[in-house]
Amino acid sequence: MASINFKDIEQKVSRFWEDQKLNQPETGKGEKKFITAAFPYPNSPQHIGHGRTYTITDIYARYLRMKGYNVLFPMAFHVTGTPILAMADRIREKDEELLDIFERIYHISRKESEKLTDPKDLVMYFSKEIEQGMNEIGLMIDWRRKFYSFDVHFNKFIEWQFRKLKEKGLIMQGEHYIPWSIKLNSAVGSHDTKGDVDPQMEQVVAIKFKFNDGYLVASTYRPETIFGLTNIWVNPNIKYVKAKNKEGEILYFSKDAAEILSNQIDLEIISEVDGKEFENKKATNPANGEEVPLFPASFVKSDVGTGIVMSVPAHAPFDYVALRDIGKENLSVKIIEVGNYGMPAKDVVEKFGIKDQNDPKLEEATKALYREEAHNGKMLVYKKGLPVSKAKEEVKEMLIGKNQAFTIWIIANAPVYSREGDQIIIKKVNTQWFINYGDKEWKDKSKKLLSGMSVIPEDGRKEMMATMDWLDKKACTRAKGLGTKFPFDQSQVIESLSDSTIYMSFYTIADKIKEFKPEELDESFFDYIFMGKGKPKNKTHEEMRKSFLYWYPLDSRHSGWDLVKNHLPFFIMNHCAIFEDRMLPRQIVLNGFVLMEGKKMSKSFGNILPLRDAIREYGADVVRFSVVAGAELIEDTDFSVSVASGVRERLEYILDFMEKEEGEEEIIDRWINAKFNRKLESLESNYDKFELRQISLDFFYEFYNDLNWYVSRKRTNPRLNGIMRKWARIMAPIMPFIAEHIWREKFKNKGTIFSERMPKPEKYDEDVVRAEELVKSLNDDIERLMGIVKKKPNKIYIYIPEQWKFELFEDISRIREMKGIMKEASAKYNDNMEFVSRVAKGLGNRLYTMEKPIPRKIMEDQLRDAKAFFSKRFGVEVIVENEENSSNEKAKGSTPIRPTIYLE
RNA sequence: GCAGGGGUCGCCCAGCCUGGUCAAAGGCGCAGGGCUUAGGACCCUGUCUCUUUGGAGUUCGUGGGUUCAAAUCCCACCCCCUGCACCA
Numbered sequence A: 001m002a003s004i005n006f007k008d009i010e011q012k013v014s015r016f017w018e019d020q021k022l023n024q025p026e027t028g029k030g031e032k033k034f035i036t037a038a039f040p041y042p043n044s045p046q047h048i049g050h051g052r053t054y055t056i057t058d059i060y061a062r063y064l065r066m067k068g069y070n071v072l073f074p075m076a077f078h079v080t081g082t083p084i085l086a087m088a089d090r091i092r093e094k095d096e097e098l099l100d101i102f103e104r105i106y107h108i109s110r111k112e113s114e115k116l117t118d119p120k121d122l123v124m125y126f127s128k129e130i131e132q133g134m135n136e137i138g139l140m141i142d143w144r145r146k147f148y149s150f151d152v153h154f155n156k157f158i159e160w161q162f163r164k165l166k167e168k169g170l171i172m173q174g175e176h177y178i179p180w181s182i183k184l185n186s187a188v189g190s191h192d193t194k195g196d197v198d199p200q201m202e203q204v205v206a207i208k209f210k211f212n213d214g215y216l217v218a219s220t221y222r223p224e225t226i227f228g229l230t231n232i233w234v235n236p237n238i239k240y241v242k243a244k245n246k247e248g249e250i251l252y253f254s255k256d257a258a259e260i261l262s263n264q265i266d267l268e269i270i271s272e273v274d275g276k277e278f279e280n281k282k283a284t285n286p287a288n289g290e291e292v293p294l295f296p297a298s299f300v301k302s303d304v305g306t307g308i309v310m311s312v313p314a315h316a317p318f319d320y321v322a323l324r325d326i327g328k329e330n331l332s333v334k335i336i337e338v339g340n341y342g343m344p345a346k347d348v349v350e351k352f353g354i355k356d357q358n359d360p361k362l363e364e365a366t367k368a369l370y371r372e373e374a375h376n377g378k379m380l381v382y383k384k385g386l387p388v389s390k391a392k393e394e395v396k397e398m399l400i401g402k403n404q405a406f407t408i409w410i411i412a413n414a415p416v417y418s419r420e421g422d423q424i425i426i427k428k429v430n431t432q433w434f435i436n437y438g439d440k441e442w443k444d445k446s447k448k449l450l451s452g453m454s455v456i457p458e459d460g461r462k463e464m465m466a467t468m469d470w471l472d473k474k475a476c477t478r479a480k481g482l483g484t485k486f487p488f489d490q491s492q493v494i495e496s497l498s499d500s501t502i503y504m505s506f507y508t509i510a511d512k513i514k515e516f517k518p519e520e521l522d523e524s525f526f527d528y529i530f531m532g533k534g535k536p537k538n539k540t541h542e543e544m545r546k547s548f549l550y551w552y553p554l555d556s557r558h559s560g561w562d563l564v565k566n567h568l569p570f571f572i573m574n575h576c577a578i579f580e581d582r583m584l585p586r587q588i589v590l591n592g593f594v595l596m597e598g599k600k601m602s603k604s605f606g607n608i609l610p611l612r613d614a615i616r617e618y619g620a621d622v623v624r625f626s627v628v629a630g631a632e633l634i635e636d637t638d639f640s641v642s643v644a645s646g647v648r649e650r651l652e653y654i655l656d657f658m659e660k661e662e663g664e665e666e667i668i669d670r671w672i673n674a675k676f677n678r679k680l681e682s683l684e685s686n687y688d689k690f691e692l693r694q695i696s697l698d699f700f701y702e703f704y705n706d707l708n709w710y711v712s713r714k715r716t717n718p719r720l721n722g723i724m725r726k727w728a729r730i731m732a733p734i735m736p737f738i739a740e741h742i743w744r745e746k747f748k749n750k751g752t753i754f755s756e757r758m759p760k761p762e763k764y765d766e767d768v769v770r771a772e773e774l775v776k777s778l779n780d781d782i783e784r785l786m787g788i789v790k791k792k793p794n795k796i797y798i799y800i801p802e803q804w805k806f807e808l809f810e811d812i813s814r815i816r817e818m819k820g821i822m823k824e825a826s827a828k829y830n831d832n833m834e835f836v837s838r839v840a841k842g843l844g845n846r847l848y849t850m851e852k853p854i855p856r857k858i859m860e861d862q863l864r865d866a867k868a869f870f871s872k873r874f875g876v877e878v879i880v881e882n883e884e885n886s887s888n889e890k891a892k893g894s895t896p897i898r899p900t901i902y903l904e
Numbered sequence B: 001g002c003a004g005g006g007g008u009c010g011c012c013c014a015g016c017c018u019g020g021u022c023a024a025a026g027g028c029g030c031a032g033g034g035c036u037u038a039g040g041a042c043c044c045u046g047u048c049u050c051u052u053u054g055g056a057g058u059u060c061g062u063g064g065g066u067u068c069a070a071a072u073c074c075c076a077c078c079c080c081c082u083g084c085a086c087c088a
Helices: A006-020 A048-066 A083-092 A096-104 A110-114 A119-136 A152-167 A223-228 A255-261 A317-325 A344-352 A361-376 A388-401 A440-452 A459-470 A503-507 A523-531 A539-551 A561-565 A567-578 A611-618 A620-629 A641-655 A667-680 A683-688 A692-713 A721-731 A736-746 A766-789 A803-815 A818-828 A830-848 A856-874 A889-893
Strands: A032-037 A070-072 A171-181 A201-211 A214-220 A231-234 A239-245 A250-254 A267-274 A282-284 A291-296 A309-311 A405-411 A425-436 A454-456 A473-475 A556-560 A587-591 A594-596 A637-639 A795-800 A877-882 A900-903
Touching: A006 A620, A006 A736, A032 A048, A032 A503, A032 A539, A048 A070, A048 A556, A048 A587, A048 A594, A048 A611, A048 A620, A083 A096, A083 A119, A096 A110, A119 A611, A152 A171, A152 A503, A152 A523, A152 A567, A171 A201, A171 A473, A201 A223, A201 A388, A214 A223, A214 A231, A214 A309, A223 A388, A231 A317, A239 A255, A250 A255, A250 A267, A255 A267, A309 A317, A317 A344, A317 A361, A344 A361, A361 A388, A388 A405, A405 A425, A440 A459, A440 A567, A454 A459, A459 A561, A459 A567, A459 A587, A523 A539, A556 A561, A556 A567, A561 A567, A561 A587, A611 A620, A611 A641, A620 A637, A620 A641, A620 A692, A620 A736, A637 A641, A641 A692, A641 A736, A667 A692, A667 A721, A667 A766, A667 A856, A683 A692, A692 A721, A692 A856, A721 A736, A766 A856, A766 A900, A795 A856, A795 A889, A803 A818, A803 A830, A818 A830, A856 A877, A889 A900
Parallel strands: A032 A070, A032 A556, A214 A250, A231 A291, A454 A587, A556 A587, A594 A637, A795 A877
Antiparallel strands: A171 A425, A201 A214, A201 A282, A201 A405, A231 A309, A239 A250, A239 A267, A282 A291, A425 A473, A795 A900
């Protein structure tokens, strides 16, 4: 088998494409298609997962080009946000973990990576790397339009966008809670934390218990259990404070808690209180006015919640065990009925066999009971029979309404530590800027647009609709990060999901805008280009307007499935807010991820396969094929060495037929042509619907199997050049290098294959295909029979049924109903009623669906043609005989859908 | 809690929208055979149960229903996964 030098082919073909300017469409020439994929964030080299979205986009671009469109597929780099800044900081701090990843996975030497302490250098390093990878994988990108989202020209564009949003009343200011690091003095995302943990926010209820001159504050997830309160836990070994809130109420917290919470609520600390001072005191339960004792507990942590814990031993395993440890478990008051528990917490603790407060199983027991009660619990007090899930909300509202409780935000997955080592807290920001995605009118217009767009796969539309339903105010600025300064507050930077919503329009002018100085890019400049307001400043300015009008609207937007809940709805909504109706996007195409040997790729698993490594190893076309052919569009696809090498080997096998001298035309040539043409019928619709998996099955895997069968049936040399010429064009979008190569080298064409059209299906003979199915099933039957007989026969007989049986089967396929068939048959085939009824019954359900049998002549020709094949395969003489010429009793059972075989 | 997705023959997964050709494609695994010094790779065959070509019986989360006919349509229930934002 010929081994292909992919590397040589890729380089040669790349050069040719460059000469042809295949990727540089002329503005205004013919009917256009403008397609984009989500631009990358260059904080690492791309891996094969990124390759999937881009490959799908490129396949579409090339396919559209082969349909005669003038196609623009541009690319840029999204550098907005903080992760790259954080990364540069870490490099400066010589973060061992990060440097190790750079060395091991990204193949960047320590020396080199230690130089990348300027965020800009990081951006340039990785973007160059990514750009090279995109070229190597064969993306038809028009690089003349490349830009970075921190480019000053782009900044001006984004400022323009935000002024437009503000004019429409979609920008607003208000208070907002965010995860915060005191040491970093900034909001934190996962990239700012130790171990890349994403800090999760959660709201809990803080209940006030009358105590002395003020209130003890205890936070809880389960306000409804307040009715089962028996005591309050305080830790005698930690420091507490007495503080005053805005309303002048005295509140007690642990000292740490007060410090953390002072970032959320206004607190004035009055004095420190020792934990021991709470001993032997009592506080009042606001829900029922009962006095409960304060008990000392070492498990109460100073920096969790408020440092004061309410105790409900009937329903909280922790509280039960803690009370049991001091011999007071009998205090439990049951307030929730659930399952067949007597005393829920007690029963669960005993079921889990928990010894004391320090038992690690306690956590598990708590979770189990909480879930059970939340789902199936019913209140015994307050409102008898009320489900716990409802009571939780009601009691919370009730307590807050009576000023007996308030809500606070906590880190749900605490403790999370920042890079600097301090614990992440929640801070309230009073002057946060928002985009108001909750605006009703805006939402409605956007949903209307979405319902008219093409979304592939269709499920994505539902998800985006649902997202738009709950979308509300979205914080759009932050204090730090690369990107564009917020025009209405220069201390803020526009956040990354907010500056990437209409950037596709910028591509249409990105090449020419560089001719202008930044200060020229004022309001009127963009108003003219994108809205047609006013007059052009000069010729270039006028051309930019034309370019926008030519390329927009966007014909197809491609991204991973994960952007469905954020970027894509923003993309749609911002287009609706800014542009005229005729400029709104037309299609969204979504795809799933790539798994590596069945596992999610991640830095921690160390199983990231960089795209360029994969290309070097397997060749660009094989990688392209492997990442798109293995699964349905939205499903995750698995990349594995065995898949890639399997693809490569099959490809080499198929290409092997290219140069062979052609043999004579035989029946089996009609067969392979028929099968090929049948698949061709659905080719274009499969491309249009992104059924790339189906195309790969049809024209790669199954085609490969067909070739195998074809070769085994063919007596003379293969005769496949006609098919192969078509095959190259069919596969060209998916495997462009190989396709271009064979188009020009093997078939000696001058131009590029991408100026050709997809082949159209020709008429074919369906009967030949069905007759060949018969040959295949006969082949299987003979094999099975020989296996059963366990003896090699002298001769194999195949009996072609008599003509009247073909007529009978035709009648059956027309009537498709037992009684009618028997009626018709008794008139026509009276002598053979026994055969007819046996056959008809034997058909079972197939009676309802049977197709017309193939003509006897065709069956005869095909089986006689296959004689040589059978003989060779089974090593014995094969005799194909007509039923009427045979004296063998077995021959009488032969039918048009299953000719009888007889082994002698 | 809210939203979205899903439960298929050892595993992964297609089919269900447009009911019948579905005992249910494909891949992996496993078994046998071929090829090889051997292993790997590759090729062929088998892989729900019973059955000497036919065929029969039980299957598609659970329980109902519609239909001549349901993995496919309808209803109820159980279980699992993902996301919930200021983060790219």
